[in-house]
Amino acid sequence: HLRDSGLDVKTGIAYTGVLGVLKGGKPGPVVAVRADMDALPVTEDTDLPFRSTVRTVYNDIDVGVMHACGHDIHTSVQLGVVSVLSSIKKQLPGTVMFIFQPAEEGPPPGEKGGADLMLEEGLFDELKPEAVFGLHSHSGLESGELGFTVGPAMAAVDHFYITVKGKQSHGAYPHKSVDPIVMASEVVTAFQTIRSRTLSPLEPSVVTVGIIRGGERFNIIPAEVYMEGTVRTYNTAVQDQVEQRMREILGGITSAYVGSYELKYNRGTPATINDPELAEKMLPTLRRVIGDDKVKMMDPVMGGEDFAYFANEVPGFYYRLGVVKPGTVSGWVHTPTFRADDSCLETGIRAMSNLLVDFLESGGM
Ligand SMILES: [Zn+2]
Ligand SMILES: [Zn+2]
Known part of the structure; x- marks a missing residue:
């Protein structure tokens, strides 16, 4: 999809990581966006027609494999953003680095992996972004809603x-x-x-x-x-x-x-700190695109996120995507009853596409 959309693609970064670079038709800053693409040893317990039935052996135990953290949503959103931005490539004032990152949940014991290995292998060496964006599924918010935290966000x-x-x-x-x-x-x-x-x-x-x-x-x-x-x-x-x-x-x-x-x-992973200047700069975009009342301020949490490695290199803004279909319930992330409804994809794609375009049009940091 990245190649078909006219991006320069590099594969095999940190084992299975991918970088797609979209060069806009006009000069401007470089910005990065990251999606993680791993799953968890959790056996899915939902009635969704596309629920995972895959099994594997993890730590010598037979387990189900499930997108119980919503990383499939993050990857789908990002592929959607590639479609949107490549369709307006000529008007785009700058360059977007699409990072598809493996092993956010952690590499196998004794191995390296994830965001820090991608950086170690030179992800930002040739092209360094001025800012990096990321989003994460949130089962405490409904589809159509977004959450954000300014400053310290994850531990x-x-x-x-x-x-x-x-x-x-x-x-x-x-x-x-x-x-x-x-x-x-x-x-x-x-x-x-x-x-x-x-x-x-x-x-x-x-x-x-x-x-x-x-x-x-x-x-x-x-x-x-x-x-x-x-x-x-x-x-x-x-x-x-x-x-x-x-x-x-x-x-x-x-x-x-x-x-x-x-x-x-x-x-392990350092704390994820949302750059206050970048967050304040981008919040009007989220409010405009999604609606003032749909963009919720959230407290920091003690969960962790290896997006922190990227956000330690350049200013970062990491926000939450509501994934629960109104009127339904979802288990928390990492549980068998977690269900991310497809209806959240549109919100995710619109929010991220607009953030990236507005950032480029603003001339960068
Ligand atoms: Zn997780
Ligand atoms: Zn996650």
Whole structure:
């Protein structure tokens, strides 16, 4: 579709990423727009005629594959925008970079991928945009509605891996053990005080242990307990403080019980900050195209988005596309009952096409 529409196309960026460049007939700035195009190991539970029936093996488990984050909508919208803008190519004052990005949800374990790998492979080297736009499906908004946040919009995403180490023993002889289950339980509880007692109540933060795994049998105290979780923050100083408190808590509790620990703390996607100047510049366009009352201001959330890597390179504006058909219900993103109604495509295409044209016509940043 990109080639048929007269774009210069580059494929194979960050494995399966694609860049399509549309050069307008008139001189002007360069702007970028990004759609993500991956799916999730979720088994779709909707009655849609086009629901996914695909299955695969993920982490050794047989799972369904579902567009449970609406990335198929983002890709469809962007292909629609390609059609619209290529049809007015001659009048277009500038250049549009259409980025189709894989692995937004994260690359397979041990691999690199996503927005940062596309940049590492030189996405912005030949042609650097003055601004980047993106949108995301939102199951809290109806088709025909858009949401936006000025400034901080989505949190930094960290991933931690912990092994609490003790000494194995018979469950009836606990005095012969160093019990990692008792230590891990105290660690999980104490982690809750990082948010409630270390950080300011006004500072957005999340510390979540999502996996806790230990033991094979009811009458054996195991040697180790394994935990994994996520930390979400908006501020690097707070991020440092959370990691430091986690080490102090792990060290204090395990040494009190004569055990030990290992912590691997990986900093992932940075916070997504919508450039305030760019947001203010573009909001009138959204209001004009979609309708004043349909464009809703939204609070920042603790979810993450690797669009942040692009928005760290150049001013970025990332907004929400309502996907719920009025009168129907949808599950939240990442759940089996998430349903994005096709009626949102038109709103998405109109909003994004107009943003890009208005940005180019304004002469850029
Ligand atoms: Zn997602
Ligand atoms: Zn998503």
